Amino acid sequence: MKSANLCWGQRYIWLRHHQLPPEARHETHIVLKFKLPDGLPVARIRSVLSYLVRRHESLRTTFHLDGGLDPQQRVNPPAALPVLVVTTERDGTPTPAEVMDRLVVTEFDLAGEWPVRACVITTGGAARQLVLVLNHLAFDAWSVDRLEREIKALGASSRPAAFEPVRHQPLDLARFEASQTGEQRERSLRYWRDEIATLPADPFGAVRRHRDGPAANGATLTSPELLATCRHLATEHRVWPSLIHLAAYTLLLAAYTRHQTVSLMALTGNRESGPFKEAMTCLFTPTLLTVGCHDDPSFTALLRRATTALEQARSHSHVPYDELVELVAVEGFRRGRPVGTGTELNFVSQPSRRCHARRGQFSWNPPPLDWAHSGADLSFRITEWQDAAVVTFNAASSVMSAEDLQRFLRGYEAVLAAHQEPGADLRVSDVVRMIGWAPPERAERTVATGSELVDLDEVERVLLGHHAVGSAKVWAQPGGELVAHVHAERPLTPSQLRTHFLGRMYDHHSVRCPDRFRVHHGAASVEGDGRTVEPKYEEQVPATTEAERVLVAVVRAANELDEVDLADSYPTAGGRVLRLPLVLAMLRDRGWHGIALDHLASARPLRAVAGLLTPTAGLAGAAADQTAS
Numbered sequence: 001m002k003s004a005n006l007c008w009g010q011r012y013i014w015l016r017h018h019q020l021p022p023e024a025r026h027e028t029h030i031v032l033k034f035k036l037p038d039g040l041p042v043a044r045i046r047s048v049l050s051y052l053v054r055r056h057e058s059l060r061t062t063f064h065l066d067g068g069l070d071p072q073q074r075v076n077p078p079a080a081l082p083v084l085v086v087t088t089e090r091d092g093t094p095t096p097a098e099v100m101d102r103l104v105v106t107e108f109d110l111a112g113e114w115p116v117r118a119c120v121i122t123t124g125g126a127a128r129q130l131v132l133v134l135n136h137l138a139f140d141a142w143s144v145d146r147l148e149r150e151i152k153a154l155g156a157s158s159r160p161a162a163f164e165p166v167r168h169q170p171l172d173l174a175r176f177e178a179s180q181t182g183e184q185r186e187r188s189l190r191y192w193r194d195e196i197a198t199l200p201a202d203p204f205g206a207v208r209r210h211r212d213g214p215a216a217n218g219a220t221l222t223s224p225e226l227l228a229t230c231r232h233l234a235t236e237h238r239v240w241p242s243l244i245h246l247a248a249y250t251l252l253l254a255a256y257t258r259h260q261t262v263s264l265m266a267l268t269g270n271r272e273s274g275p276f277k278e279a280m281t282c283l284f285t286p287t288l289l290t291v292g293c294h295d296d297p298s299f300t301a302l303l304r305r306a307t308t309a310l311e312q313a314r315s316h317s318h319v320p321y322d323e324l325v326e327l328v329a330v331e332g333f334r335r336g337r338p339v340g341t342g343t344e345l346n347f348v349s350q351p352s353r354r355c356h357a358r359r360g361q362f363s364w365n366p367p368p369l370d371w372a373h374s375g376a377d378l379s380f381r382i383t384e385w386q387d388a389a390v391v392t393f394n395a396a397s398s399v400m401s402a403e404d405l406q407r408f409l410r411g412y413e414a415v416l417a418a419h420q421e422p423g424a425d426l427r428v429s430d431v432v433r434m435i436g437w438a439p440p441e442r443a444e445r446t447v448a449t450g451s452e453l454v455d456l457d458e459v460e461r462v463l464l465g466h467h468a469v470g471s472a473k474v475w476a477q478p479g480g481e482l483v484a485h486v487h488a489e490r491p492l493t494p495s496q497l498r499t500h501f502l503g504r505m506y507d508h509h510s511v512r513c514p515d516r517f518r519v520h521h522g523a524a525s526v527e528g529d530g531r532t533v534e535p536k537y538e539e540q541v542p543a544t545t546e547a548e549r550v551l552v553a554v555v556r557a558a559n560e561l562d563e564v565d566l567a568d569s570y571p572t573a574g575g576r577v578l579r580l581p582l583v584l585a586m587l588r589d590r591g592w593h594g595i596a597l598d599h600l601a602s603a604r605p606l607r608a609v610a611g612l613l614t615p616t617a618g619l620a621g622a623a624a625d626q627t628a629s
């Protein structure tokens with residue numbers, strides 16, 4: 001059985017699959033529906049699908065954790081694809097709706113199930129519709145389109161269709177990517193380290209709030225006018241329509257957040273060039289973009305800046321997504337505050353298909369509760385059909401209310417329409433006035449440190465969450481340095497406080513770890529930055545718990561590390577983000593649960609993560625035995 005490591009484009013979906021709880025993993029599934037020609041027998045459909053399974057290795061690929069430390073894709077031998085047949089007749093069998101609900105919602109068994117499920121719906125014994133449920137690990141928009149075209153070509157003729165040979169399979173691409181080492185890769189890594197160092201810690205820091213109601217809201221804007229507007233502007237500025245949307249989204253984000261820098265993950269197809277651009281698999285990956293907005297830029301200026309940022313990102317694309325996650329987490333550990341992009345932008349072009357929209361329409365979607373588990377703040381997807389542009393917008397309630405979501409979507413359309421007027425070039429401040437967003441509310445003791453806002457009261461609350469802290473006072477020095485004055489009820493060191501803070505800061509907004517701690521306990525006092533352990537106080541560190549011992553053993557084994565410091569985060573300790581599903585599986589095997597992938601792919605110290613672990617009932621004894629061995 002042929003195998004290779006995951007392709008770079010598969011890694012984002014691999015991590016997202018394992019980040020979502022099992023009941024929400026269908027959020028990444030792709031559903032295709034084909035209306036079948038009259039008289040097409042089910043046997044012909046089975047034959048077509050079996051032929052495609054032989055032709056494309058991706059349709060019979062499974063994904064495994066047991067082939068070593070890194071996850072692997074394995075190509076299974078050709079075989080008939082199982083096809084479920086369900087009738088619309090009321091004959092006591094499950095209805096098509098019931099069957100489809102099960103096929104769509106049930107998560108894929110990555111190691112035991114091929115990435116495609118097939119169902120034929122019949123009426124009176126005649127096949128009427130073919131439905132495919134696809135695993136996103138094996139498909140992106142380009143490969144879905146290719147699969148659809150081949151199915152239609154094969155099903156439309158009784159004679160075998162003539163296709164060009166498949167020149168490259170996904171395993172060829174994976175092996176090519178594995179060979180990408182040397183100076184080009186190091187240059188890309190240096191670029192991304194420098195770029196991530198400029199990221200705003202929290203692009204939504206000024207607007208992030210706790211809100212009642214659903215965890216997220218979602219809506220869709222369907223607009224023939226928006227399609228025409230963007231095509232007109234793309235022609236006028238001599239750019240692709242996707243760049244018009246990128247600039248407009250950046251403009252709206254800058255107006256909404258009032259931040260000097262907009263950062264986002266643009267989901268790019270990565271099929272523009274390269275020897276394996278026609279590989280039938282998932283090639284798309286998030287591309288990190290940062291666009292400066294400090295000088296109240298206009299739409300045209302943002303179009304230039306966003307275009308340059310995208311070109312720079314693509315020229316340094318020799319780093320897979322999981323390694324960017326590691327760099328972001330390491331940067332958060334260095335700064336002592338969560339660092340993230342918070343928003344995803346996806347542009348899909350379907351110029352040969354119609355969505356049959358006759359007029360513009362805004363509609364609310366059911367709250368995207370499954371999507372909310374992904375950890376993103378916003379998801380903005382633009383699909384340009386032949387007859388309309390459709391924008392689907394999901395927003396976490398913590399960063400955007402339902403009312404502001406609607407104003408954002410309608411404002412997006414209005415801002416682009418305004419640029420059809422000769423000489424129009426709206427600035428960020430113009431958009432603020434046009435949409436009518438009120439200035440973000442600030443807490444009473446909010447201070448600016450550089451371009452970031454810090455709520456000193458929240459910082460003090462995090463410190464007071466430590467069981468040994470009796471009181472805490474935090475203030476900002478003229479240069480922006482944060483100083484914490486702490487009275488402890490028992491011996492406590494700055495390094496212990498820093499470890500505590502980095503573990504708890506994700507539960508608060510607008511916080512940053514103090515740069516210096518002054519800790520008093522009785523007549524004794526100690527001062528430091530918390531980044532180094534104070535030898536004089538080492539004996540006062542609490543004894544290592546069973547959860548800490550298990551976590552250290554698993555992190556070491558999964559990453560082949562000699563030593564692991566509990567004061568480090570998983571990435572700073574040398575842990576690979578791509579191996580986190582293996583880490584979680586090893587913890588479950590040893591009888592521990594309670595953490596998710598994002599707890600480790602962060603700046604949280606391992607000691608804080610271990611505090612979240614819970615022994616699984618009935619397995620704690622076995623866990624202790626395994627750890628001891």
